[in-house]
Amino acid sequence: MNDFAFMTAIELKELIARRDISPVDLVGSSLQRMEELEPTLNCFVETSPDVALEAARQAEKAVMAGEDLGLLHGLPISVKDLIAVDGLRLTFGSRAMANNVAAVDAPSVDRARRQGACIIGKSTTSEFGCKAVGDSPLTGVTPNAWNLAKTPGGSSCGAATSVAAGITPFALGTDGGGSVRIPSSLSGLFGIKAQFARVGVFPASATPTLAHVGPLARTVRDGALLLGAIAGHDRRDPFGVAQPVPDFLDACDRPVKGMRLAWSPTLGYAQPSDEVVAIVEDAVKVFEDLGCTVDLIERVMDDDPLGLWMAEFYAGVGTRLKDVLADKPELLDPAVAEVLAGALDQELGDYYAKVFQRYDFREKMRAFFEDYDLLLTPTLPVPAFDVGCDAPPELPDRNIVSWVYYTYPFNLTGQPAASVPAGWTRDGLPVGMQMVSKILHEEDIFRAAAAFEAARPWADRKPELAVAA
Numbered sequence: 001m002n003d004f005a006f007m008t009a010i011e012l013k014e015l016i017a018r019r020d021i022s023p024v025d026l027v028g029s030s031l032q033r034m035e036e037l038e039p040t041l042n043c044f045v046e047t048s049p050d051v052a053l054e055a056a057r058q059a060e061k062a063v064m065a066g067e068d069l070g071l072l073h074g075l076p077i078s079v080k081d082l083i084a085v086d087g088l089r090l091t092f093g094s095r096a097m098a099n100n101v102a103a104v105d106a107p108s109v110d111r112a113r114r115q116g117a118c119i120i121g122k123s124t125t126s127e128f129g130c131k132a133v134g135d136s137p138l139t140g141v142t143p144n145a146w147n148l149a150k151t152p153g154g155s156s157c158g159a160a161t162s163v164a165a166g167i168t169p170f171a172l173g174t175d176g177g178g179s180v181r182i183p184s185s186l187s188g189l190f191g192i193k194a195q196f197a198r199v200g201v202f203p204a205s206a207t208p209t210l211a212h213v214g215p216l217a218r219t220v221r222d223g224a225l226l227l228g229a230i231a232g233h234d235r236r237d238p239f240g241v242a243q244p245v246p247d248f249l250d251a252c253d254r255p256v257k258g259m260r261l262a263w264s265p266t267l268g269y270a271q272p273s274d275e276v277v278a279i280v281e282d283a284v285k286v287f288e289d290l291g292c293t294v295d296l297i298e299r300v301m302d303d304d305p306l307g308l309w310m311a312e313f314y315a316g317v318g319t320r321l322k323d324v325l326a327d328k329p330e331l332l333d334p335a336v337a338e339v340l341a342g343a344l345d346q347e348l349g350d351y352y353a354k355v356f357q358r359y360d361f362r363e364k365m366r367a368f369f370e371d372y373d374l375l376l377t378p379t380l381p382v383p384a385f386d387v388g389c390d391a392p393p394e395l396p397d398r399n400i401v402s403w404v405y406y407t408y409p410f411n412l413t414g415q416p417a418a419s420v421p422a423g424w425t426r427d428g429l430p431v432g433m434q435m436v437s438k439i440l441h442e443e444d445i446f447r448a449a450a451a452f453e454a455a456r457p458w459a460d461r462k463p464e465l466a467v468a469a
Helices: 009-017 023-041 049-064 107-114 157-164 181-187 220-230 274-289 306-320 322-327 334-344 348-368 409-413 442-455 464-468
Strands: 044-047 076-080 118-123 170-175 190-193 212-217 260-263 293-296 374-378 417-424 430-437
Touching (some): 009 023, 009 220, 023 118, 190 220, 260 274, 274 293, 274 430, 306 334, 306 409
Parallel strands (some): 076 118
Antiparallel strands (some): 190 212
């Protein structure tokens, strides 16, 4: 039944269209693998086998009737527990919301369903997406598929571990400060947040000017397929990008020769490990071999924009949880509660000063990209570290998110940004390379990421646990 594990979504889609495999059998295989691995991996808040199998049966009827098939027709997928799925729990990884049930599909879920996707369950998240590691008071620890003693990163932890373990070929995650790119980096996946509001968000996020919904996948083209299916303007999202959705799959076949790339090991302030820099630097050299121009830029930013990001992100979540913080703080992750309480102590004038500084920061980044098609950086300063730690022990001066130096700046700017597997450490842990494009230029990421994947394939490498299951 698990013959389909680790096949790509593109391969499975073609097999379904040719009637070589049944969507019902495919979804059944995914559900069986989930059941086998869940006691070890703890990837799901709630599973939805009845929902998935009914969607699979409908998909099979459409295939047999010769109907037009959706982009995701018959493919199993999971949805992070910060995204609403009508009739399923929406707990945000919090005991304070343990019994909450969504009454509507988020735009990304609605579009995925309309394109034939079969939702197998809601994946785990750190509480309200506030930590960059894979645990919450509600669900406990979700480990890394490559090493069960390590974190997969967060907050899209269940999505990353389940995809890395071959339960589904891809998953829906969210990214308000790096929460798609962080676990993609630590789990050997491709993950992308598109241009801000390219994928509609509804109900309104607690961090409405930072939040993105995006795919985590084992290959670039699978990520392109899923993003193309869920992207598009939704009138419920006031920030929605009202443009036609680019052809991300087509972009994967475009040449990269002549692209102008900036490579920055630190952005000017990060403290990466020597091993991470060496791995990503070696990956960057591939683009020179492919005919791209690569410039080393030591300082991209004048200062670390952490304060701008924290003022916005944690103030939003803290406002949503103000009553819980006041009346039942014991329900919250202590590390999260501490950061939220500090954010709510901001003076209004200080907060708005940071809002205007954010606009200045966005303009500086826009001007920087006048000279470059992409900026390449490490996605993270370190590989996966032990579960139970809120931040890497080697970065003791950073808090529960501030250690992810490279990702949060581009939630402030809203630019497209992705993580691509760059290589593996001596201990066999994945390391990601971040690609950031100009505003509204996701296609540049896809053509560069696909070219890199062709030169340095990674999807044939699988976690030992997943292979044995």
